[in-house]
Amino acid sequence: MNDTKVIVGLGSCGIAAGANKTYQKIQELKGAENLDFELKQTSCVGMCYREPLVEIIDSSGSYLYGDVDEDRAVDILDKHIGSGEPVKDYVVKSDLFDTGKDQEFLEGQVKIALRHCGHIDPESIDEYIAGEGYAALHKIAKEKTPREQIINEVLESGIRGRGGGGFPTGKKWRFAYNYTSEEKYIICNADEGDPGAFMDRSLLEGDPHAVLEGMVIGGYAIGASQGVIYCRAEYPLAVKRLNLAITQARERGYLGENAGGIQGFDFDIIVKEGAGAFVCGEETALIASVEGKRGMPRKRPPFPAELGLWNKPTNINNVETYANVPYIIHKGASEFSRYGSEKSKGTKVFALAGKVNHSGLVEVPMGMSIQDIIFELGGGIIGGKEFKAVQMGGPSGGCIPNYLADTLVDYDSVNATGAIMGSGGMVVMDETTCMVDVAKFFLNFTQEESCGKCTFCRMGTKRMLEILERITNGEGKEGDIEELEDLSVQIKDNSLCGLGQTAPNPVLTTIKYFRDEYEAHIRDRKCPAKVCKPLLTYTIDPEKCTGCMVCARKCPTGAITGEKKQVHVIDQELCSKCGDCFNRCNFDAVIVS
Amino acid sequence: MRIQRIPLPEQEAVEQATEDLDLSVLDPLIEKYKEKKGNVIPLLQGAQQRLGYIPREAFEKISRETGLEKSHLFGVATFYAQFRLSPVGKNIIKVCHGTACHVQGAEDITDALEDSLKVKDGETTEDRIFTLESVACLGCCSLAPVMMIGEETYGKLTRNKAVKVIKNIRIREKQSNS
Numbered sequence: 001m002n003d004t005k006v007i008v009g010l011g012s013c014g015i016a017a018g019a020n021k022t023y024q025k026i027q028e029l030k031g032a033e034n035l036d037f038e039l040k041q042t043s044c045v046g047m048c049y050r051e052p053l054v055e056i057i058d059s060s061g062s063y064l065y066g067d068v069d070e071d072r073a074v075d076i077l078d079k080h081i082g083s084g085e086p087v088k089d090y091v092v093k094s095d096l097f098d099t100g101k102d103q104e105f106l107e108g109q110v111k112i113a114l115r116h117c118g119h120i121d122p123e124s125i126d127e128y129i130a131g132e133g134y135a136a137l138h139k140i141a142k143e144k145t146p147r148e149q150i151i152n153e154v155l156e157s158g159i160r161g162r163g164g165g166g167f168p169t170g171k172k173w174r175f176a177y178n179y180t181s182e183e184k185y186i187i188c189n190a191d192e193g194d195p196g197a198f199m200d201r202s203l204l205e206g207d208p209h210a211v212l213e214g215m216v217i218g219g220y221a222i223g224a225s226q227g228v229i230y231c232r233a234e235y236p237l238a239v240k241r242l243n244l245a246i247t248q249a250r251e252r253g254y255l256g257e258n259a260g261g262i263q264g265f266d267f268d269i270i271v272k273e274g275a276g277a278f279v280c281g282e283e284t285a286l287i288a289s290v291e292g293k294r295g296m297p298r299k300r301p302p303f304p305a306e307l308g309l310w311n312k313p314t315n316i317n318n319v320e321t322y323a324n325v326p327y328i329i330h331k332g333a334s335e336f337s338r339y340g341s342e343k344s345k346g347t348k349v350f351a352l353a354g355k356v357n358h359s360g361l362v363e364v365p366m367g368m369s370i371q372d373i374i375f376e377l378g379g380g381i382i383g384g385k386e387f388k389a390v391q392m393g394g395p396s397g398g399c400i401p402n403y404l405a406d407t408l409v410d411y412d413s414v415n416a417t418g419a420i421m422g423s424g425g426m427v428v429m430d431e432t433t434c435m436v437d438v439a440k441f442f443l444n445f446t447q448e449e450s451c452g453k454c455t456f457c458r459m460g461t462k463r464m465l466e467i468l469e470r471i472t473n474g475e476g477k478e479g480d481i482e483e484l485e486d487l488s489v490q491i492k493d494n495s496l497c498g499l500g501q502t503a504p505n506p507v508l509t510t511i512k513y514f515r516d517e518y519e520a521h522i523r524d525r526k527c528p529a530k531v532c533k534p535l536l537t538y539t540i541d542p543e544k545c546t547g548c549m550v551c552a553r554k555c556p557t558g559a560i561t562g563e564k565k566q567v568h569v570i571d572q573e574l575c576s577k578c579g580d581c582f583n584r585c586n587f588d589a590v591i592v593s
Numbered sequence: 594m595r596i597q598r599i600p601l602p603e604q605e606a607v608e609q610a611t612e613d614l615d616l617s618v619l620d621p622l623i624e625k626y627k628e629k630k631g632n633v634i635p636l637l638q639g640a641q642q643r644l645g646y647i648p649r650e651a652f653e654k655i656s657r658e659t660g661l662e663k664s665h666l667f668g669v670a671t672f673y674a675q676f677r678l679s680p681v682g683k684n685i686i687k688v689c690h691g692t693a694c695h696v697q698g699a700e701d702i703t704d705a706l707e708d709s710l711k712v713k714d715g716e717t718t719e720d721r722i723f724t725l726e727s728v729a730c731l732g733c734c735s736l737a738p739v740m741m742i743g744e745e746t747y748g749k750l751t752r753n754k755a756v757k758v759i760k761n762i763r764i765r766e767k768q769s770n771s
Contacts, residue, residue, distance in 0.1 A: 012732060012733060012746075013732070013733045013735055013736060015746070016733045016736055016739065016746035016747075016748050017736060017748060048733075048734075048735030048736070049735055051735075051736075192732075193729065193730075194692075194730070195690070195691035195692045195693075195695075195729050195730040196691050196692030196693050196730060196734055197730070197732075197734075198730075198732035198733070198734055201732045233638070233675055234728070234730075234731065234732070235732065272631075272634075272635075273634075273635075273638060274673075275634050275637070275638065275673035275674070275675040275676065276673050276674035276675035277672065277673050277674060278729070289634065290631055291630070291631045292630075292631040292632060292633035292634055292669065293633070293669065294668055294669055294672040295672065295673070310630070351734060353692075353693035353734035353735055353737065354692070354693050354696050354697070354734075354737075355696065355697075359693075359734060359735035360735055391692060394692070425692065427692045427693055427696065427734075429696055433696050438695075438696070441692070441695050442692075445729065451672075579701075583701070583752055
């Protein structure tokens with residue numbers, strides 16, 4: 001029996017890129033041509049820009065193929081499996097030779113949270129165990145590690161909350177541990193709501209057992225008997241794999257009575273699906289939602305460590321935080337804390353997206369510079385355009401301009417720019433992105449997602465959005481910027497939860513770093529990035545126009561006139577600036593200015 | 594939360610839709626969650642999964658059989674973005690408007706679909722084949738701009754590509770009907 005393995009990456013983004021079809025094709029060929037190899041699946045490898053990805057491991061080594069659609073799959077199977085000759089042109093990574101591409105994406109990454117992602121079959125508990133999975137739990141059971149010692153280890157590792165808050169995890173555990181109660185709960189916040197962030201989804205899909213193990217350890221440390229994973233309903237694959245992992249863990253005794261072999265420790269985990277409310281990422285709102293109420297935050301203190309779910313002491317951490325815990329316990333705090341900067345230890349996973357060549361999931365040591373992440377790992381800006389800014393922290397974060405690209409990614413350095421580390425979304429923007437439009441985009445989001453409890457958040461964000469809409473419509477007036485700043489301060493000061501307290505950040509950072517763009521919109525009625533349509537003028541280049549009449553026929557206001565094979569003209573009075581002619585023209589004859 | 598007022602469906606459409614409503618599909622669901630703590634959201638999710646949306650009758654039935662207040666159920670249902678109170682089209686088009694999709698032109702995609710389907714964002718086509726929706730983030734940022742129809746995700750969209758997908762589905766639907 002040949003022990004060649006063919007592994008297809010079946011994470012959500014791989015599937016979206018067509019990995020299921022690739023998998024089926026390979027399966028079909030395997031049967032039809034009676035090929036001798038083992039067909040397996042794994043999850044997100046992180047190189048989203050090369051999906052679908054297929055790895056072939058044979059006696060010589062490993063070959064990771066990129067962009068494997070059905071045709072390429074046929075070709076690869078034919079040559080690599082059939083004739084034993086790897087198709088080097090399609091290989092993006094191999095342990096045998098330098099592929100000359102994508103190496104920079106993988107070099108510089110340190111995988112702790114993502115240690116199994118893309119390597120193991122997430123639906124197999126045996127593969128997790130083979131990769132030192134549940135070893136931390138075994139260690140605790142065998143050595144009868146006292147609870148305080150586990151908490152101390154986590155504290156010493158220096159790990160801070162990966163959901164964005166950055167509160168030391170060990171401290172949080174100690175608070176929950178210190179409250180005595182018959183019943184305690186441990187919750188995993190998997191309500192990843194930031195638009196532009198998909199770290200937690202990839203982790204849950206790629207290595208669900210790591211999250212479970214982290215929760216069991218946390219549950220034991222604080223003295224909880226029940227764990228709850230609050231997961232976005234928009235992540236069906238993650239929910240499915242979590243439920244499967246829970247069933248497997250129960251069968252093997254990692255959950256249930258004497259969980260993980262720890263005598264007298266009864267612990268179980270359930271998955272609760274969220275119902276689509278960004279505010280439920282806030283811990284008190286999340287608790288309300290688990291209890292079946294409207295997800296509205298409440299005043300803290302009392303903190304959940306004292307009065308949490310069903311008014312019992314409760315500890316809440318994010319997915320990535322829990323995924324790090326088994327590593328810390330198994331390898332020791334110092335092994336974790338040797339990565340990172342002085343006050344931010346370990347690694348952080350980022351979802352790199354937007355106008356960057358290599359979009360995907362990267363895990364880097366804290367303290368790497370933004371410059372290195374975007375230009376080394378990320379391979380620079382699409383089309384060689386100019387890098388303008390990077391948005392970090394989603395709707396609670398801000399835009400960091402290109403001249404601050406040497407900012408190091410750790411909690412304190414990023415906070416100093418006015419953005420926040422957040423959960424790890426990094427959306428790269430180039431010269432064609434309008435910063436006022438970006439601010440409006442986030443305000444629109446937070447305005448819709450405000451739960452409505454605090455007046456300043458509910459009404460203030462609405463007023464700010466109205467001003468931004470006016471500015472992008474070419475109706476801005478002097479004093480608008482100052483009013484935005486004033487409203488921002490009021491909202492920050494007078495909101496109960498993180499949503500309101502941070503909602504003005506995207507506006508404040510763009511005003512701080514791109515004030516000239518706001519002024520161009522307001523004073524000159526111009527959008528320098530050519531994004532805000534009402535501020536643009538559409539004209540037709542007589543040199544390029546062929547008189548095909550496509551634009552004239554489709555113009556909704558009848559602003560374009562011209563005979564067949566004659567140059568067309570746009571009547572500026574009638575033009576509604578919908579941009580339809582620009583999108584339709586096949587000859588690039590419509591000029592936007 | 595989403596202070597958008599959920600538009601009340603046309604009376605006629607409601608009557609038509611509720612005529613063939615079979616509420617008995619809710620029985621096992623209610624049985625399962627009746628006595629459980631924190632059961633409101635799973636009950637509503639289950640009802641929507643079985644009926645496609647949550648009709649008034651479902652609220653009444655759940656309330657009657659579980660003892661939960663109707664006002665509580667309705668309050669929760671209108672708070673979360675997931676719940677729908679009116680019938681939807683056979684295919685729900687979810688156009689992603691996450692940050693990555695936004696900077697890569699998601700606005701244009703919604704625009705093109707609105708044009709082609711002759712509905713506004715959030716509405717259902719007259720033939721009830723499509724409902725057009727904007728969603729916050731589908732988490733496929735590297736394929737931006739993206740839309741999802743049923744289980745299928747379509748990435749790296751352009752205006753034309755998006756419209757073509759819709760047209761193909763419509764042709765398929767019409768063929769299977771005739």
